[in-house]
Amino acid sequence: xxxxxxxxxxxxxxxxxxxxxxxxxxxxxxxxxxxxxxxxxxxxxxxxxxxxxxxxxxxxxxxxxxxxxxxxxxxxxxxxxxxxxxxxxxxxxxxxxxxxxxxxxxxxxxxxxxxxxxxxxxxxxxxxxxxxxxxxxxxxxxxxxxxxxxxxxxxxxxxxxxxxxxxxxxxxxxxxxxxxxxxxxxxxxxxxxxxx
Numbered sequence: 001x002x003x004x005x006x007x008x009x010x011x012x013x014x015x016x017x018x019x020x021x022x023x024x025x026x027x028x029x030x031x032x033x034x035x036x037x038x039x040x041x042x043x044x045x046x047x048x049x050x051x052x053x054x055x056x057x058x059x060x061x062x063x064x065x066x067x068x069x070x071x072x073x074x075x076x077x078x079x080x081x082x083x084x085x086x087x088x089x090x091x092x093x094x095x096x097x098x099x100x101x102x103x104x105x106x107x108x109x110x111x112x113x114x115x116x117x118x119x120x121x122x123x124x125x126x127x128x129x130x131x132x133x134x135x136x137x138x139x140x141x142x143x144x145x146x147x148x149x150x151x152x153x154x155x156x157x158x159x160x161x162x163x164x165x166x167x168x169x170x171x172x173x174x175x176x177x178x179x180x181x182x183x184x185x186x187x188x189x190x191x192x193x194x195x196x
Contacts (some may be wrong), residue, residue, distance in 0.1 A: 040073075055118045055177035059083060064185045068104040073173060074136045077162070083133040087128055088180075092152045096122040099130065111149070112173045119182040120178060128182060141168050 053059065063083045065073075070084040089109045090100030096119040100109040112132060114120075143164050150160030 013187065038110050051121075052181070053176060053177070053179045055114060056116060057133055057177035059177045059179040061085075061131045061179060066104075066129050067101060070136065071104070071171075077136075078138045080136045081134070082130070082136055085114045085131050087131060088128045088130050090126065090153060091122060091124045091126075092149075093122055093154050094152050096120045096124065097150070098149070099124075099178075101130065101132075110171060110173065112175050112178075114178070115174050115176050120180065124180060125182070129178050131179040131181075132173065132175045133177045134173055136171050136173045138169065139172045141170075143167060143170075 036176065060083060064085040065082070067084055067086040070082045073082070074080050087103035088099050089102045092098045097114055097117055099112045099120070101112055103109050112130075112134075115134060143166060146164045147157065147160040150163060151157060155163075
C-alpha cells in the first residue's frame with residue numbers, strides 16, 4: 001500500500017464548513033486562528049529554543065524503530081501505536097504545531113499532527129532527527145485542510161489552492177510526544193522553501 005504525504009489534518013485550525021473529521025480521541029480546534037487571538041498554552045515568544053522534548057508523553061528513544069519499519073508495520077492497518085525515528089522535512093511556520101517526516105521510499109513526505117496542539121519551535125531546522133511516539137491512523141484530509149496546511153507552510157492561498165486536487169486519504173501520525181536531535185552537517189538537507 002502506498003502511503004501519501006497528503007494524510008494531512010488541520011492542526012492549526014478548522015473552519016466550520018471544512019469536512020475533515022478528526023480521528024477518534026483527537027481534538028478539533030474549530031475557530032483556532034493564528035493572527036492575534038489568545039493562544040493560551042501556546043506562548044511561542046517565550047518558548048525555550050534549547051528545549052528538545054515536547055508533548056505530554058516522553059519519548060523512549062531506545063524503543064524507536066525506523067520510519068521504514070513503522071510504515072511497513074502499519075501497512076494494511078487502520079490504526080497502530082508506534083515510536084519511531086525520522087528526519088524532519090517541514091515544520092509549521094506559523095505555530096510549530098505539525099511537522100513533515102521524510103518518507104524513505106516515496107516522493108512525498110508524511111504529516112505528523114501534535115495531539116492536544118502542543119508545539120515545537122517554528123525555527124526547528126530541516127534535517128533535524130525526530131523521535132516520535134503516538135498513533136498512526138488512516139484518515140481523510142479535506143481540500144480546505146490541505147490548503148490551510150500549505151498556507152501554514154508559507155504558501156499564499158492562491159499557490160496552495162492550485163496544488164490541491166481533491167480530498168486525500170492516507171496515513172496521519174498523531175504524536176503524543178517528540179524529542180529532537182540536531183542533524184549532523186552531512187545529514188542536513190539543503191534549505192528549501194517549505195511546500196507540502
